[in-house]
Amino acid sequence: MGDPADLTIAEAGRQLRDGGLTAAGLLDAVRRRASMTEAQLHAFLTIDAEGAAAAAERADAALARGEDLGPLHGIPVALKDNMVTRGVETTAGSRILAGWVPPYDATVVERLARGGAVIVGKTNMDEFAMGSSTENSAYGPTRNPWDPGRVPGGSSGGSASSVAVGSALGALGSDTGGSIRQPAALTGIVGMKPTYGLVSRYGLIAFASSLDQIGPFARTVEDAVGIFEVIAGHDPSDATSYRGPVPDARAGLAEGPEGLRVGVLRELSGEGNDPDVLEAFERTVDALAGAGATVTPMSLPSCADALNAYYLIAPAECSANLARFDGVRYGPRIGGDTVEQMMGATRRDGFGPEVTRRILVGTYALSAGYYDAFYGQAQKVRTLVVEDFRRAYADVDVLVCPTSPTTAFRVGERADDPLQMYLSDVATVPVNLSGDPGISVPVGVDRDGLPIGFQVIAPALGEAALVRAAAAVERLAAFDARPALATSEGAA
């Protein structure tokens, strides 16, 4: 394939530096890919043609001067629409923020700009990142480039879709309960949730503050590491930001799996997974063992309760985080006779059903008389999850399990069944509760040709071990399938 839109970030970086490619040319390539696929995929909410062209021009000028801004210099990157961009509409997939143009940039946006990245646009998402299919966007669903009849996963489905199809070489998503890893699995790309606190949340429109973490989408583990290096690091504007040095994730790329202690997370690696998913997972685990890793089954009983705890803690935090959308200062306003009526009408009109459901659940879970039984109990489970993981890491370096129990499901299939939809997150939620890092790597396809994700998780700040295992999985699986829409024939 000669289309620059299909290059990895690493390869594009080499060509940009040796003069075989310009940032402007690379931008043209991904824009062409977008123009061929957007009508079917709807990965983007806003395409910032002007801003991207200017950024590409600056990137080329800097390269011409001999300046090298790092792994994303000149690389087209897409941004989930819950990260605020100065001067570019930001809606978080919600009608309640329709037309809102932020007066400031998120810290990750500043870091991308400093790193010479070319931000191509804002990607579609489940409203306020609540969902696992990107069907909950107020602006219509995003579809999966492997099969437009299917969902790309969520909530960062737009970012995942854009990278899978080649309308960006990398993207940022946010992961509160699996919103990076699950769509990465369903679209056949790499998605990484770093340790909580390594990437600043300043300018990320909050869903659940104690769980939200920004991370990269890319087509290779190495490319994900490159994005991670640009966006990670202490930010004085985020009080929960980690103050110590960023772990050397890149160091894990070169090391092989020999001697790596791998724990198979028993509760999440058996029943409940599709047979094809399980088969691909087990094949990969065997390959790791064959390559010299030590494989041990590990039991983490609290993981069985993690999903329930998650669906109390996340709604509780969101019920407060989303209180600010009231029509007083920004966003659309529906009038009323009193301020209270105006706020109520604005919120009823502005929020979709899933967001409304979670606000109600969260409000209830925090109410006097129910707090201890719901929010308080969920926090105790969270503590148990943290302790279970800590115990496990005494014996193993990383834990593994399938990222998602199923491959991409059909658009509409789970839309009316919230509980079935919530089960999509069963394997990804535990590390959001523990704050630990996780990554999904594509390892095969199912009988329908849909990609299957393999999840590696590691202790907090264990990004080097995480990447070491993920890179080994990537090499062993040698996944090279491409989605139908990523070729000009498929896009026709």
Add this chain to the structure above:
Amino acid sequence: MSAWEAVIGVETHVELGTASKMFCGCPADTTAEPNTNVCPVCLGLPGALPVPNERAIEMTVAVGLALGCRIAADSEFSRKNYFYADLPKNYQISQFDLPLCLEGSLDVEVGEQTVAVGITRVHLEEDTGKSTHLGETGRIHEADAALIDFNRCGVPLMEVVTEPDMRTPEQARAYADELRAIVLALGVSDARLEEGSLRFDANVSVRPAGAEGLGVKVEVKNMNSLRSLQRALAHEIERQTALAEAGEPIAQETRHWDEAAGVTKPGRSKEQSSDYRYFPEPDLVPLHVGDEQRDRIAASLPELPAARRARYRGMGLDAGTARLVAEGDGLDEVFEEAAAAGADPQAAATWLTGEVVAHLRRTDARLGATPLDGAALAALLAMIDGGEVSATAAKAVLAGVLDGEGSPREVAEARDLMQIGDAGALEAAVDEALAAHPDEAGRLRDGDMKLIGFFVGRVMQATGGKADPRMVSDLIRGKATG
């Protein structure tokens, strides 16, 4: 009438005098042009995050220590959830079950009596914006439009909550006064009630005198001075006592003090049982105040008002003067300097709380803005003692010093107020006076000593008040008997 007693607890909000707001870098200046000291954080824009103001935390710990509180090594911020247009996030970052300071006590002097007021807690939170309702009446429900100024939003607010340990409006006022003095002594707030940087709410109930349980509690708000705190409580206690005596129920409610009408009125009844759904603020990490930090703050505490008053009393001041000097704006500093320069403490204090304060009031000036310092005051007192200026002339000299005319001696000389202490010059003036009033002089020589006063007056008049009246009197006595 003494069959009922009141039980009073006071909640005080103190706007801290930090340079920046509680959770962002905006200037904590509420007087600027509306909505100029704002940013994504204090406007609650999507994506913005709070970062706590270390200085505000230290100030709160300092107040906690001054109130004898235990400083929690581990505390946390919580979200207090309620919808209000001037609260941009629709939750307030406050502290709930884990405040910074707890379990303190403050001794309050009321007349001869000392009351120990328990301090339940001292915690830190953020202030809200300020709404202005436009319309003819200025009432919310009749307003045509509402304007919101977010300059105040996010200004650090410290809340001090007492136990229900006060029994009279006087005690509550004395508590409020003492707390204000402490806040001023620590320099953590300008503590101006009329500008809202110090706000008092009181919880008050009545019960049969000597009873153990508590009656139905009413929260009284909107008292903008110490005097209105006392008046509002007196009124509210009278109201509740009348209801209790008539056997009528007292409603648990919030009432607002109407200063002009001199009564409390029920608040809007929107405040049903409010459930604030507090939970730990996930955007902030738990607060930790280590022993070392706490001890450092404790070591840097200035002398507290009670200790200062006790020391001044030890220097010979009476209780009332000691309080006036200790709490007057800048009086303490000048007083201490003057005493250190050798002035008699009681004399220095009398001049400061009398003539100096009166002059400042007349000229609407602050002591710190005048050139009067302790050395100048001591010099003036020494001139009075040494007979160089009369007490009357000294008042004029002091006014000159305060108005910037120079040192006491320079002013006295420039204004020609130095006392005539030269016996020769005075004797001439006495002779002149005797000569001018021959009849009286004759009667004086005949032994009518009452006339000494008459001639002293003549001489003082003739010398423009500069003569030393004692010397004049002695001279006249000498002439009469000589």
